[in-house]
Amino acid sequence: MTIEFDRRALIAGFGSFALGATLIPGAARAASAGEILAATDRLRNPQQSFRSQITITEYIGGRKNDEMAITVYSKPRPSDGQFRSIVHIDAPRKDAGKLMLRDGKDLYFYDPDAANTIRISPQQRLLGQASNGDVMTTNFSRDYRADLAGTETVEDARKAQRNCYKLKLKASNKAAVYGSIDYWVDAKSMHPVKGRFHSSSGRLMKIAFYDEYRQTMGALRPTKASIIDGLDTSKVTVMRFAKFTAVDLPDAWFQKSYLPRFRKS
Template sequence: MTFNRREFNRLLLTAAASAGATGLTVPALAAPDAKTILGQSDAIRNPQTSFVVDVHLLNYENGKLDGQTKVTTHSRKQGGQFQTLVYITAPSIDRGKILLRNGNILWLYDPKSRASVRISPRQRLLGNASNGDVVSSNLVGDYNPVLEGTETIADGDRQNRNCYRLKLSSASSSTPYSAVTFWVDAATSRPIKGKYYTKSGSLIKVAWYRSWKSQMGEVRPTEVVIADAFDPKKVTLMRMNAFRPRNLPQSWFRKEWLPRFELQGSS
């Protein structure tokens, strides 16, 4: 799919229309609880087993490509959350750098210095995508959800969806965002849209999930469109491709092992 100016403008219109959407209703008594809704959505966003996926991040400004990064993400299910190792494959200047999430700690390994530095999940990898966006996670493990009601909103393809609206509050200081408003399709449990907020309550970005394809036994979103809340001319497209199951040894997910992973590459 080509992300051209027409597509860029269409997403901006979607953002403007959805920003003013109203019609929140109190959920019916039969509605599932917030944690169940979020957990079902998590299982669609990511396989709930160890897997590898290729991710391509494309940064646009005024509809023109302004930068891109390619990574291969390795995720190992550990309890209810993931340990994640993100190997950067492009651009060449960053090739071999690794992001590692182990528990609530995020490390950046640089093969040039052979050093690992602790970093924040909220720092940006590219454009509007933060480090926390490219590491696999279950939102239900990082946030405390509350069901606010149901609401009809436009999805990433400008199709109206009847959704549960969840308010997510950060469960720890290591989460990428302090709070999230998250919409989940009431009929399919698919994630539809998220609004992400800073600690001060400022909206930092809006994201739409789209391009649904069968991957590892489930129809999953293979694109996330991320719009900058401060500058609507900036949009980042995150594309996921080739989800595949992989038996990943626990030894990979220790910062002491990262120099050895750099020698092996991302295979």
């Protein structure tokens, strides 16, 4: 199967900062780094209890290699606004019904066939370049400290020039999946455009482009994230987000002890 997007355009895009980025002359700093980051959180995720579906497709050398479908249930904690999440694996059939739970820094995996719950790492790969932590609903402003590094013109996933704020994010607690993130946000729309994700040691792990903004649950939200391996650019994983639905989620769901009783709704 031929890849459905121009991988060369993506590779060119994530090199644009180093090779061709320019400062935006006279750009005004209308908001603080923290305010900009919080604005992107509100666009990436509805700030309420909701359900969504994600299709994760891995490509290697431009050809489809593997695919997974999941349903994610997310609810913000009253204490700090960060999300608790349950991930239900819908496909492939061999993994259907398996669950992941995240509440703060704690992440668990439950296999109903083995009736066993184990602690897992958010950095562990789920499929392709998508990690366990990537499929959990997260407000970056709750797990990272943001600094405004300036304004730049960068290329997005479609090779269009975008005037962006560049944010430098540093992990502020142990729940953060990455050590640091370079994050480009459209200066006009506050849409996230691009991210470079680093380990705690500073190693570049992946580059992500956010795309295909659609009106859903009251806002224009990115419904596609293309993730490129930080070392091997032939490895690309596409996450597609769909069917955002407001739902009332019981607090009891987000407990390790409840996983054996969980039923997809």
